Amino acid sequence: MKVLNKLTAPKATAPERIIQFGEGNFLRAFVDWIVKNMNETTDFNASVVLLQGTPYDFDMKLLSSQDFLFHVNLQGRLNGEIVNSFKRVDVISRGLSPWGQHDAVLGLAVQPEIRFVISNTTEAGISFDPQCKLADTPPASYPAKLTQILYTRYKAFNGDPDKGLIIMPCELIFENGHHLKKFINDYIDLWKEELGADYEGFKNWFNTYNYVCATLVDRIVPGFPRKEIASIQEKLGYKDNVVVQGEAFHVWVIERPENMTIEQLRAEFPAEKAGLNVIITDSEAPYHERKVTLLNGPHTVLSPVSYLSGVDIVRDACNHPVLGKYIHKVQFDELMQTLNLPMDELQAYGESVLERFNNPFVDHQVTSIMLNSFPKYQTRDLPGVKTYLERKGELPKGLVLGLAAIITYYKGGKRADGAPIQPKDDQKIMDLLTELWATGDTRKVAEGVLAADQLIWKEHGDLNKIPGLTDLVVEYLDSIRDKGMLATVESIL
Numbered sequence: 001m002k003v004l005n006k007l008t009a010p011k012a013t014a015p016e017r018i019i020q021f022g023e024g025n026f027l028r029a030f031v032d033w034i035v036k037n038m039n040e041t042t043d044f045n046a047s048v049v050l051l052q053g054t055p056y057d058f059d060m061k062l063l064s065s066q067d068f069l070f071h072v073n074l075q076g077r078l079n080g081e082i083v084n085s086f087k088r089v090d091v092i093s094r095g096l097s098p099w100g101q102h103d104a105v106l107g108l109a110v111q112p113e114i115r116f117v118i119s120n121t122t123e124a125g126i127s128f129d130p131q132c133k134l135a136d137t138p139p140a141s142y143p144a145k146l147t148q149i150l151y152t153r154y155k156a157f158n159g160d161p162d163k164g165l166i167i168m169p170c171e172l173i174f175e176n177g178h179h180l181k182k183f184i185n186d187y188i189d190l191w192k193e194e195l196g197a198d199y200e201g202f203k204n205w206f207n208t209y210n211y212v213c214a215t216l217v218d219r220i221v222p223g224f225p226r227k228e229i230a231s232i233q234e235k236l237g238y239k240d241n242v243v244v245q246g247e248a249f250h251v252w253v254i255e256r257p258e259n260m261t262i263e264q265l266r267a268e269f270p271a272e273k274a275g276l277n278v279i280i281t282d283s284e285a286p287y288h289e290r291k292v293t294l295l296n297g298p299h300t301v302l303s304p305v306s307y308l309s310g311v312d313i314v315r316d317a318c319n320h321p322v323l324g325k326y327i328h329k330v331q332f333d334e335l336m337q338t339l340n341l342p343m344d345e346l347q348a349y350g351e352s353v354l355e356r357f358n359n360p361f362v363d364h365q366v367t368s369i370m371l372n373s374f375p376k377y378q379t380r381d382l383p384g385v386k387t388y389l390e391r392k393g394e395l396p397k398g399l400v401l402g403l404a405a406i407i408t409y410y411k412g413g414k415r416a417d418g419a420p421i422q423p424k425d426d427q428k429i430m431d432l433l434t435e436l437w438a439t440g441d442t443r444k445v446a447e448g449v450l451a452a453d454q455l456i457w458k459e460h461g462d463l464n465k466i467p468g469l470t471d472l473v474v475e476y477l478d479s480i481r482d483k484g485m486l487a488t489v490e491s492i493l
Helices: 025-029 031-041 058-065 102-108 142-156 176-190 192-209 226-236 262-268 285-307 314-319 323-338 343-357 373-380 382-392 397-409 427-437 442-450 453-460 469-483 485-492
Strands: 016-021 047-051 070-078 081-089 092-096 116-119 166-169 214-218 244-247 251-255 278-281
Touching (some): 016 031, 016 142, 025 070, 031 081, 058 092, 092 102, 102 142, 116 142, 142 192, 166 176, 176 192, 251 285, 285 314, 285 323, 285 343, 323 382, 323 397, 323 485, 373 453, 382 453, 397 485, 427 453, 469 485
Parallel strands (some): 047 092, 070 244, 116 166, 251 278
Antiparallel strands (some): 070 081
């Protein structure tokens, strides 16, 4: 078997146009895979310079030993077909460490071809640390590091309007780009004294000629396939020690910056032209709501309903003659009716979510989804319950049954087959449910849970005030107790 490097495998060369903060599995299986596809099918012609995300260089050393070549293994269902594909990605030119190669990192700022900055520094990465200084080598926070690069570029090109950067954060924060832009401006203000006479000009150049996008990324990336690596390397014919596995599905929603049109951004970043599922739009908000509602929303209710029906794996629940219909009902007949995107677009996304749930390569345990089920229901499903009632004049039975299933799951104990029922949540929520179930009265249980506005429901208030909700929850709690979960599910289909 051959080692993998540029002597044993072809490696394309292209101008360094992208600075990438982070070398982890997600960015490599998502962004670098996207860049590879754009290079192959459009005139994008770009390579990526990796910047190490943390002081620990283990991943960077592995990548460097392979000349930054690696394979992406995509698995799952796509458009009804089972996918298990491999693509060798060769778009990374080199890697640098901000901790050991600070000058070289700032040197990227003076390369005229650099146009994009892409990052995934985790949710904690987009933050403001007032201790960071312009002279730090490097500063601790990602926004401070990026501000240094931007200032170096401003100085090197005398504020040339054509040398601004397009900045696309991938951190899983709603409106990530809005937060990042604010923090960069905060650093410019914090460093006003050090910037001196450049302060006004730099701030104006950043806000006028740099383009910070808010983005939403979606692809599950399990990472390095430890269990299967020997057979994968055999199949590839290369000893690739940084193979990264991801699901076949992907979507990247990129909200245009306020100082750039959709057409301008599409021309610069031709992902849609490359046939990729990249949506360049005026606002990521409806897509964020779509994902939370149609992917996370069904997950939250299918998990307790399936587990209490004796089914442990998400895929098996999708294929179950009763539970499969329940999942479809919740997703298509209830939650989908509460969103504000075109229905054909929502239905296509809903079908793609079901394919993801039905991934033959992943045994997704429903219990792994049930951590903190009450807060999840509050953010993912409750808005749908209220909107559905508003629009249809009746409560969505599937979503309300899901809530009754969560309440029942939090009773604890064992399933009929002896499997343990072990809820995990904030201790105050656990204590409340223990106290309520100790009464043995399902009405007291329902009323007590629905009244827990400060503890669970927050701004939604006392849910007992929602017409008919308390009675329907009590009806389902009684039915689950008397007939079992599966019979209760059947009764609403």
